[in-house]
Amino acid sequence: MALFYPSGATLVDSDFVETAVSATYSAAMSCSARNAAIVFLLLFLPAPHLFAQGASTRLSFADGQIDCEISSPQGTIPELLLSTLPVAMNAALEHVGPPPGPARLVLRIQKPPPFYKRARALFRVEAFAIQKNDEILLHVGDDPLKLAFRIAHELSHWLVYKKHPARPPLWLDEGLASFVGAETADTTARIHKQSLERPPPSKLEKNLFDLDELASLQAYPKSAARSAAFYWQAEALVRAIHQRLGSTEFGHYLGLLCASNPPPWQTPLRERWYFSDWDMNWLSEQIRPSTAIPSGGEK
Numbered sequence: 001m002a003l004f005y006p007s008g009a010t011l012v013d014s015d016f017v018e019t020a021v022s023a024t025y026s027a028a029m030s031c032s033a034r035n036a037a038i039v040f041l042l043l044f045l046p047a048p049h050l051f052a053q054g055a056s057t058r059l060s061f062a063d064g065q066i067d068c069e070i071s072s073p074q075g076t077i078p079e080l081l082l083s084t085l086p087v088a089m090n091a092a093l094e095h096v097g098p099p100p101g102p103a104r105l106v107l108r109i110q111k112p113p114p115f116y117k118r119a120r121a122l123f124r125v126e127a128f129a130i131q132k133n134d135e136i137l138l139h140v141g142d143d144p145l146k147l148a149f150r151i152a153h154e155l156s157h158w159l160v161y162k163k164h165p166a167r168p169p170l171w172l173d174e175g176l177a178s179f180v181g182a183e184t185a186d187t188t189a190r191i192h193k194q195s196l197e198r199p200p201p202s203k204l205e206k207n208l209f210d211l212d213e214l215a216s217l218q219a220y221p222k223s224a225a226r227s228a229a230f231y232w233q234a235e236a237l238v239r240a241i242h243q244r245l246g247s248t249e250f251g252h253y254l255g256l257l258c259a260s261n262p263p264p265w266q267t268p269l270r271e272r273w274y275f276s277d278w279d280m281n282w283l284s285e286q287i288r289p290s291t292a293i294p295s296g297g298e299k
C-alpha cells in the first residue's frame with residue numbers, strides 16, 4: 001500500500017494519506033487502490049534496469065524465517081535504513097506475527113521523484129512507500145521518524161498479507177499498519193532522543209466517520225480530508241481494541257476478521273471478549289480526537 005505525504009512536513013497523521021482514488025478495496029487482490037498507486041508511482045520513477053551501479057544487501061529476521069533483500073540504485077544502502085529496519089520489523093512481528101513459513105521480501109530503495117513530477121502528484125503529495133506482494137518500494141529520505149513510520153506501516157501490510165491472504169477489512173489493515181508505524185516512530189524517537197509529535201489532521205472534526213461507518217468502509221475515501229480522518233480514526237480504533245485485548249488476543253481477533261467469510265467486526269468482541277454496549281460506546285469515543293487514547297499513551 002502506498003503512503004503519501006507532503007514534502008517537508010512534520011510527522012502528522014494527515015500526512016499519511018493512502019491512494020485516495022475511487023478504487024474498491026477487495027479482499028482477493030488486496031486492493032485496486034494499490035494497483036493504481038503502483039501505476040502512479042511507476043509513472044514518475046525511473047525504471048529499475050537503469051540502476052546499473054546499484055548496491056544490495058541481505059538481512060534476515062524472525063530467526064531466519066524472513067530473508068530480506070535490500071537494493072538501492074545508489075552505490076550504498078543508507079545507514080539510516082539499516083538501523084531503522086530491525087526496529088520496524090520487530091514492531092510488525094510483535095503485532096502481526098511471523099509469516100507461516102520461510103518468506104522473502106525485497107525492499108527497493110527509490111530515488112525521490114524530481115520536483116516537477118512531484119508537483120503533479122495526487123493532492124500535491126509525494127509517494128514515499130508502497131507494498132505489493134513481496135516487494136516494498138521505499139523512499140528513505142533523511143528523517144528517522146518518518147522513515148520508521150513508513151517502513152513499519154508497509155511491513156505490517158506485508159506481514160498481514162503473508163499471514164492472512166484473505167486480508168482484514170480496510171479499517172483493520174490500515175489502522176493496524178498505522179498503529180505499528182506509530183509504535184515504531186515512538187521507539188525510534190526514544191532511540192534518537194527526539195520527541196514524536198502527532199497532532200490530529202486539520203479539519204478532522206468536520207470529516208469524522210461514526211464507528212459502524214468506519215468499520216464498514218470498502219473503499220478509500222476520495223477527498224484528502226476524509227482520507228486523513230479515515231487513517232486517524234482507523235489507527236485510533238485499532239489502538240483502543242489493542243489496549244483492551246492485549247497483543248496476543250488482538251492477534252486472535254485479527255485472525256478471526258481475516259477469515260474468508262469473516263464475522264461482523266463487533267461480533268467476536270461481544271461474544272469472545274464480552275464487550276457490552278458500554279464498551280462499544282467507549283470505542284466510539286476513542287475515534288474522536290477529544291477522547292482518544294493518545295498515540296504512545298498505552299505504555
Ligand SMILES: [Zn+2]
Nearest residue numbers: 001018174177
Ligand atoms: Zn497502508
